Amino acid sequence: MSFPRRVEAVVFDMDGLLLDTEIVYRAAMIDAGKAFGVAFTGEIYAAMVGKTTPESAAMMRQLYGEDFPVQAYFERVWADIEDLLEAETKLKTGVVEILDYLDDLGLPRGIATSNGMAAVERYLGRFDLLHRFNAVVAHHDVTRHKPNPDPYLLAAERLRVDPAGCLALEDSHPGVRAAHAAGMMTVMVPDILDPNEEMHDKCVHIADSLHHVLDLLKASVEGVA
Secondary structure, eight states, rough: OOOSSOOOEEOOOOTTTTBOOHHHHHHHHHHHHTTTTTOHHHHHHHTTOOOOHHHHHHHHHHHOOOTSSSHHHHHEEEEEEEHHHHHOOOOOOOOOHHHHHHHHHHHEEEEEEEOOOHHHHHHHTTTTTTGGSSSOOOOOGGOTTTTHHHHHHHHHHHHHHHHGGEEEEEESHHHHHHHHHOEEEOOOOSSSSSOHHHHHHHEEEEEESHHHHHHHHHHHHHHHH
């Protein structure tokens, strides 16, 4: 078997896992940094991947001083991102294929994201994918966000599956920590961030794409049969 237990449900992260959005966010934040006279780099963005906006704002103040106009900066970022996402957002390769396979197996699936529900509806709706998920946990559904396990625990509850029977798919370090803390079988599919030793320890697999995850699922089902 490819997984230590039978997979009874799959919980997906959204940004960087289902949607190729992280490069768009990074470009918008780098450009906004130039407009505000600070050197915002790809390395700084990588440190923010998987964090909430308030957490990222706190990092900005640590980097650029307590007087840095964080609210104005993020207003500029989000204004730019809206246009960029509408024009450039793409599905990550393998999304449709893995959802089709889960349909064939009759396995429930959900989303656990730090993004807001409006963004989930907007961008997954654009690809007509929202109806293909049985549950969505977004930013305002929990008070403790990734790397805390709460988003994944709530997703499992809404799917009516024990967390131990859930396969969690993540691209960020905070997301992997959250899924692992929830007791889920966790697979990292790296996007902006490379896996470190901690990620290898917390994941049952590091996959290079959702196609790779699909192959692991098929091998697991064949092993069970």
